[in-house]
Amino acid sequence: MQNTLGIFEDRKEEINFYYSIMIEIESAEGRIETIDNNRLIKIMKSNLLLMLYNLVEACVVSGMMEIYEDLKNDGCSYSSVISEIQNIWAKHEINEIYGPTTERSAYESRVQRIIQNIISESPIMLSRDALGISGNLNAKKIKEICDRHRIRYRLETRGESLERVKLERNNLAHGDVSFSDCARNLSLGDLETIKDEVFLFIDGILKGMKDYYDGKQYRQS
Numbered sequence: 001m002q003n004t005l006g007i008f009e010d011r012k013e014e015i016n017f018y019y020s021i022m023i024e025i026e027s028a029e030g031r032i033e034t035i036d037n038n039r040l041i042k043i044m045k046s047n048l049l050l051m052l053y054n055l056v057e058a059c060v061v062s063g064m065m066e067i068y069e070d071l072k073n074d075g076c077s078y079s080s081v082i083s084e085i086q087n088i089w090a091k092h093e094i095n096e097i098y099g100p101t102t103e104r105s106a107y108e109s110r111v112q113r114i115i116q117n118i119i120s121e122s123p124i125m126l127s128r129d130a131l132g133i134s135g136n137l138n139a140k141k142i143k144e145i146c147d148r149h150r151i152r153y154r155l156e157t158r159g160e161s162l163e164r165v166k167l168e169r170n171n172l173a174h175g176d177v178s179f180s181d182c183a184r185n186l187s188l189g190d191l192e193t194i195k196d197e198v199f200l201f202i203d204g205i206l207k208g209m210k211d212y213y214d215g216k217q218y219r220q221s
Helices: 002-026 037-073 083-095 104-119 139-148 161-173 188-214
Strands: none
Touching: 002 037, 002 188, 037 139, 037 161, 037 188, 083 104, 083 139, 139 161, 139 188, 161 188
8 A cells, every 4th residue: 555655645745835835826925926816826726626636536546456456466256355345346347248238148148257257266356447436536435435345444524625626626627617716715724624634534544445455354354
């Protein structure tokens, strides 16, 4: 999990640096001068929300992929992993061919392959697709991902701010709002509160993932 923890620290440092520049510009002590510093700050506020979502998704995906990679390298078979991983793997296998135009024979073939993999105790493999992430990570979704894998975590915040970050990120990504308007009503104090809560929430999640990874808790006792 060192790679993921490194990503977390790097993105935190990047965001904190960016936030410090915003403070300087707003206080008129910064070296950046434009024809409209007020508009620049509004755009930078919105960009900070994008940076926060970037941190959230990068850390959650990287953490889970490190767990999946360790599971693969351990050569874990279906019978050697906990029921939660068994269910995720089975659904993942079916979802790879699921679709309205999929023929019955394709399902029959996939079921036979699943059965054969279980009987022969072949190593199971999972990809990012098994996480079901598509620009929709908030506190509830992240906890659901952890719960589905039986990853235990202790949180010092409920992470309500992650919902705001997710919504504004999607509004910007889909062009529903401009960068000037997205965060215009948020003060730098508001953004600092959001930033600190996101950091605290992700820190708690990553500690849970690390314990899971280090203890190989995906394996049956």
